[in-house]
Amino acid sequence: MKRRKFLLHSLGATMLFMPGKSALAKFxxxxxxxxxxAGRGRFNESFLYKGKHPNDIKISGKDTDGKLAMFEYIGYDKVGPSLHVHFDQDEVFYxxxxxxxxxxxxxxxxxxVGDTIFLPRNVPHxxxxxxxxxxxxYFVQPAGKAEEFFRTMNNLKQQPSKEEIDRIHEECGMKVVGPPLKL
Structure with missing residues (x-):
């Protein structure tokens, strides 16, 4: 009988300290x-990096109120981006x-495979x-204009000039500061 009484009192005390509906509403x-x-991008968009490599949005900044964007890149060649810097975003690659x-x-x-790297903002990489x-x-945090950058680059009808590349990077909070790596 004591055990039953203890359990009932414990349950009652727990109920007193549980948050009410208004406290839960904030969550x-x-x-x-x-x-x-798999093989799809958010909003049925697909971007091709350098015209060949899928670089799809998986989680958009629109989904996270601009806090984060996530991309999936599939490479079919031994290539990579120019040395560049993000002024307002950190990146994480897996x-x-x-x-x-x-x-x-x-x-x-x-x-x-399985390695993760953190690339802090304002550090060329x-x-x-x-x-x-x-x-x-990879994740970009905050989302910034990463999606806009890839959308713009993907929709170009011809190879952009260095001036166009610099302008697009600047408009999206980045800057090219060197050439891509070579093997």
């Missing part, structure tokens, strides 16, 4: 879950497939794929 969101299927060499500031870091096929999942 609610008007956001809804969604799925982005290697799903292949091997990569990242240069971040003065450090060179070799990356293999680049990477190159070292294998014939590779896949990266």
């Amino acid at each position: 609610r969101s008007d956001k809804v879950p969604f799925k982005v299927s 290697v799903v497939e292949g091997k990569y060499r990242f240069v971040v500031g003065k450090q060179t870091i070799l990356m293999d 680049t990477w190159i794929q070292l294998t014939d096929i590779g896949k990266l999942v």
Whole structure:
């Protein structure tokens, strides 16, 4: 009988300290879950990096109120971006497939499947794929204009001039500060 009484009193005390509906309301969101299927981009958009390599939005800044964007890159060549800097965004890359060499500031870091790298804002960086096929999942925080950058570059009808590339980077909070890596 004492045990039953103890359990009832414990339950009652717990109920007194549980947050009410108003306290729980602050944790609610008007956001809804969604799925982005393999080989697809968010909003059914697909971007091709350098006209060949899928670089799809998986989570848009629109989904996170600008706090984060997530991309999936699939590389079919041993290429990578020019040495560049993001003024307002950090990046996190996770290697799903292949091997990569990242240069971040003065450090060179070799990356293999399962490795993760953090690239802080305002630090010049680049990477190159070292294998014939590779896949990266990467996050940009905050989302900034990363999506706009890839959308603009993807929709160009011809190879942009250096001046156009510099202008697009500047409009999206970045700057090219050197050439891409070579093997």
